[in-house]
Amino acid sequence: MLGEAEVATAMDAVLLARLQFAFTLMFHYLFPPVTIGLGVLLVVMEGMYLKTRDLHYEAMAKFWTKVFAVTFAMGVATGIVMEFQFGTNWATYSRFVGDVFGSALAAEGIFAFFLESGFLAVLVFGWDRVSPGMHFFATVMVALGSMFSAVWIVVANSWQQTPAGFHIVGVGSAARAEITDFWAMVFNPSSVERLVHVLLGAFIVGAFVVLSVSAFYLLKGRHLEFARRSFTIALVVAALASLAEVVSGDSQARTLATTQPAKLAAFEGLYRTTPGGTRLTVMGFPDTAEERVRGEIAIPGLLSYLVWGDWNKPVQGLDRVPRADWPPVALPFQTYHVMVGLGFVFGALTLVALVMRWRGTLFEARWLLWTFVFAVAGPFAANELGWVAAEVGRQPWVVYGLLRTLDATSKSVSAGQVLASLVMFGVIYALLFAVYVFVLNDKIQHGPDEPAAPPAATTGRELLAAAGSLAGRRGESLTSTGGAAGRAGRE
Amino acid sequence: MDLHLFWFALLGVLLTGYAILDGFDLGVGILHLAARRDDERRVLLNAIGPLWDGNEVWLVTFGGALFAAFPRAYAAVFSAFYLPFMLLLFALIFRAVSIEFRSKRESAAWRRFWDGAFFAASTVATFLMGVAVGDSMLGIPIGPDGDYTGGVVDLLRPYALLVGVLAVATFAMHGSIYLHLKTEGELQRRIHGWMWRTFGFFLVAYMLVTVVTLVTVPAATRNFTRLPWAWVVVLLNILAVANIPRAISKGKPLGAFVSSSCTIAALVFLFGVALFPNLLVSSSDPAWSLTIVNAASSEKTLRIMRMIAFLGMPFVAAYTAVVYWVFRGKVELGKFSY
DSSP states (O other), X not given: OOOHHHHHHHHHHHHHHHHHHHHHHHHHTTSHHHXXXXXXXXXXXHHHHHHHOOHHHHHHXXXXXXXXXXXXXHHHHHHHHHHHHHHHHOHHHHHHHHHHHHHHHHHIIIIIIHHHHHHHHHHHHOTXXXXXXXXXXXXXXXXXXXXXXXXXXXXXXXHHHSOOSEEEESOXXXXXXXXXXHXXXXXXXXXXXXXXHHHHHHHHHHHHHHHHHHHHHHHHTOSHHHHHHHHHHHHHHHHHHHHHHHHHHHHHHHHHHHHOHHHHHHHHTOOSOOSSOXXXXXXXXXXTTTTEEEEEEEETTHHXXXXXXXXXXXXXXXXXXXXXXXXXSHHHHHHHHHHHHHHHHHHHHHHHHHHHHHHTOGGGOHHHHHHHHHHTHHHHHHHHHHHXXXXXXXXXXXXXXXXXXXXXXXXXXXXXXXXXXHHHHHHHHHHHHHHHHHHHHHHHHHOOOOTTSOOOOOOOHHHHXXXXXXXXXXXXXXXXXXXXXXXXXXX | OOHHHHHHHHHHHHHHHHHHHHHHHHHHHHHXXXXXXXXXXXXXXXXXXXXXXXXXXXXXXHHHHHHHHOHHHHHHHHHHTHHHHHHHXXXXXXXXXXHHHHTTOOXXXXXXXXXXXXXXXXXXXXXXXXXXXXXXXXXXXXXXXXXXXXXXXXXXXXXXXXXXXXXXXXXXXXXXXHHHHHOOHHHXXXXXXXXXXXXXXXXXXXXXXXXXXXXXXXXXXXXXXXXXXXXXXXXXXXXXXXXXXXXXXXXXXXXXXXXXXXXXXXXXHHHHHHHTTXXXXXXXXXXGOEETXXXXXXXXXXXXXXXXXXXXXXHHHHHHHHHHHHTOSOOOOOTXXX
């Protein structure tokens, strides 16, 4: 057994490892939602260009591709850290989940990473090297690839929340989960709902980024045609995704009541199970020592109705869970509530803007445009907070009900080493972030290239032919009629 | 083929792919400061611009495959090399950032800073990977439960550092040959000189490591009695190395590039032969070594993943080929360049 002092050091090491994971992950997660969301918008914009041959759409696709590329580079650079970190800091966890995560990670590596990175080169550097059809194909592949990454990561994380399709081999520190049913693992009780929630959250981020920059141009009277069209496309995507996200969140909470009741109880600040309908706490300050929520504003019976569709059926509180298995309450409670609140704000804001766009008054409403310039912070915050709620709410387990976080770290890595790397990450990421903001600002200040400039159509014929035949039948026909000829025809 | 062997071999393929592909772009980074003018440095960056990102994915996939197929080895290797791998990560991050951000400003000071960062990050990353290979050749103290029991200093052994130097030399040579293929005119003539110098550097390091390995690391050739055909690879390795200067002086840089790729492949292969059937040798007690059997995932998982690999590999090969085809030929600085 460990002595008291050793337990204290072990806790320090675990706490530091958790802090490092949280910090590096939250930093990393600033970028993938942008690329996932922008990816969809790029497909729409470039698709519109191919359909209409309107050069404004081409300028849009080119400009947002630049933003996409810088963000993608950040995502890759910070993403490798995450993959390494399972092994460097969480060796026991890696041994425990390796067999289960194996297939998901292999699928991600092979299908998603290669797909994205390979075609990203064509996307960014290939404008004058391949035909428009081939380029569009690359855009679609990159958008699909970035979503595919999310699929496997969320599947793996969902398995940690609601493990399924496995059995445990070995005992004690040598115990590990082995797959018995691949599809049961992939479609574990929470994976589909969580995936939908994550993807919609990313669409909202991507759309709000476009809304913010476009609103800025509109306010400054720059690139007006570009900004109006970008704003409109992003607004439709943002509104649809925001509304869908509310529905998705609701269905997830209902699943949570049966799969992870302790987490739901923490989200809702439910210390005690009371007979009859359970109230929905709108806001308050949970106090775990006194097991109550201070300054609570609550709607009676609503949680019961949302979860069970029955105003009088009680929802389980933390009193039904052994004290040793309680998650922290205050942090998941607050992050969850702010996320939900922000979600409703996005819905309301985009609906108001949509109505005004339809009535033709949107682009004159400067107050609303200024709101959109700054509103972009909201979706980033909501995405991060949602993950904090989901991951802290899972504590004290790293794999729910099976492996405790306290037992999951690398025994050979000391607290001092983790502290050293954590400080280094802090410094490097601060620098990285400053440079990212700086470069992004540069791109935004520079703005899109005006579409009036004559198109550079100097691509060699054999290149077009090669690209076309690789892109298949569709690409070939685009090659013969599109590219230089298509553009020339329009001039 | 035995499942465990299949995954060991596939890891070898991924590592080889990584070393050949990211090898040349790390090499370009190592040589970056040798180019003097801004436009020359831009040519160097754009020679690898569309490709380095995809090349790095081979490392990500290697890491993922190691995690998936041999979780105990993944856990042991990554936690044992904690600080070196953290440094490697910082180097890779810096590298990515400096490639992306150098071109964003015209200022000479800005560009000088990122040029330096790009060079340092590429060199450090390459060196650390070499050190990890060297340490793996020697074995590291692993306890009975698969956890590393040594400290950071135990990893900084002369042999491991020497392999690190070999890695830098190899990638520098590989990168210079690649650059010769991608450039023209005055810059290409100067790069011709780089090829000779880096080859000399490589040759010295290569012979030194070979001799030291044969004399001080008996485990390296332990498997040769059992697998006599491994000598063929040694022979091919020597032929490939010998063909590099021959191809350069005959003015066939593509031949030289293929030869240096074969050299890298042979070195990775010999590294695999030296380890087999271990993934990580325990220097504390051979019985605690992590092997392709005791460190592996279940047969079921290995089988599922083999299916995924078979399904995915044709795609990977296809789109890697597409990208290299689209970006073939000499570097031209254009509107979409760095």
